[in-house]
Amino acid sequence: MKPIHLDDSTFLFVLTGAGVSAESGVPTFRDSNGLWETHPVEKVASPEGFEEDPALVWRFYSQRRAGAKVVKPNAGHFALAAIEQKLGDRFLLATQNVDGLHSKAGSKRVVEMHGSLWKTRCSQCDRAPFADDAEYSADKLPGCKACSEKGTLALLRPHIVWFGENLDPTDLEAISDFFLKAKGKRFVFIAAGTSGAVWPAAGLVKQARALGAETWLVNAEPSANANDFNHVQLGKSGDLLPALLGV
Numbered sequence: 001m002k003p004i005h006l007d008d009s010t011f012l013f014v015l016t017g018a019g020v021s022a023e024s025g026v027p028t029f030r031d032s033n034g035l036w037e038t039h040p041v042e043k044v045a046s047p048e049g050f051e052e053d054p055a056l057v058w059r060f061y062s063q064r065r066a067g068a069k070v071v072k073p074n075a076g077h078f079a080l081a082a083i084e085q086k087l088g089d090r091f092l093l094a095t096q097n098v099d100g101l102h103s104k105a106g107s108k109r110v111v112e113m114h115g116s117l118w119k120t121r122c123s124q125c126d127r128a129p130f131a132d133d134a135e136y137s138a139d140k141l142p143g144c145k146a147c148s149e150k151g152t153l154a155l156l157r158p159h160i161v162w163f164g165e166n167l168d169p170t171d172l173e174a175i176s177d178f179f180l181k182a183k184g185k186r187f188v189f190i191a192a193g194t195s196g197a198v199w200p201a202a203g204l205v206k207q208a209r210a211l212g213a214e215t216w217l218v219n220a221e222p223s224a225n226a227n228d229f230n231h232v233q234l235g236k237s238g239d240l241l242p243a244l245l246g247v
Contacts, residue, residue: 001233003246004188004216011182012087012190013175013213014080015204016095016102016237019193019220023238024074026099027067029060036060046163050123054155055138061117061158062135068099068117069133076192076237077105082247084109092178094171096194096201098160111171113201119159122147129159167200175204179211187213190244192237196223205229218244 006012022028029036036044043049044060084091084107094111095102100118102110120132122144136142147154161167189208196202196217205215205228217229218240226232233240 001240001243004190004214004244005186006083006087006188006245007186009090010087010186010188011090011178012083012092012188013178013182013204013208014091014093015189015191015194015201016080016093016097017192017194017198017201018097019195020074020076020095020237021071021097021099021101022193023076023236024071024101026071026097026101027064029064042163045160047165050157050162054141054157057157058136058141059138061160062137065117065133065135071099071101073101073105074238076241077101077107079242079245079247081106083245086247090182092175094175094201094204096198111174113161113167113171115158115160117158117160120156121159122154123157124152124154132156172200179207182213183211187211189213189215190218190241191216191223191229192218192241194219194223196225196228216244 044057050057080093080102092109093102093107094113096114098112098114098117100116118131118133119129121127121129125144125147127144127146142156144154144156189205191205202225205225209215215229217223217226217232218237219234221234222232
């Protein structure tokens with residue numbers, strides 16, 4: 001397979017989804033009916049679900065943390081970290097995954113569009129999210145120290161974008177700024193392991209093409225938006241990304 005042409009003026013934007021993590025063996029949390037332990041996933045991944053049963057939500061995310069701790073990055077993750085070393089600020093990676101595998105592989109310029117499994121924030125105040133890999137039990141749910149010092153009781157929550165919540169405007173701005181810098185330059189857009197059905201991520205390929213980007217889809221099967229790409233390569237991202245990036 002011939003590598004994509006990436007010269008000293010190329011800007012490369014990469015979008016990754018669940019398929020990239022699945023190749024590392026990240027445990028799935030839904031059964032074939034979209035349920036987790038008989039619970040609709042919205043019960044453990046929405047503000048309403050957290051308000052109704054925070055212990056259930058924290059059990060779900062504690063379970064996910066435990067499963068993700070033993071998972072290692074695959075060749076696709078390492079290929080993206082390697083090409084970033086070459087391109088520097090002409091590279092940006094946006095991921096819909098929350099498992100932190102890109103950072104574990106060495107990627108630095110990463111936008112975690114859906115949050116991080118390894119960060120926690122307050123459910124009430126504007127305290128900044130902080131690193132946290134603890135697994136919480138129903139009888140020891142985490143409270144916010146900042147709120148407590150002000151005489152208010154508030155629970156901490158996972159730093160995840162839940163159903164019904166908007167993406168962080170700062171993350172969207174970082175992507176938009178990169179696109180504008182790439183406009184008029186050699187601009188390559190790669191989507192890997194994505195369904196092409198989750199917005200606004202699914203619409204990024206059209207935005208990139210409007211700015212003149214050469215677009216590539218790397219996926220196990222055609223995504224819902226496969227027709228929006230100039231090139232489609234079907235297979236494992238762990239095999240295809242190193243070959244396409246020449247690393």
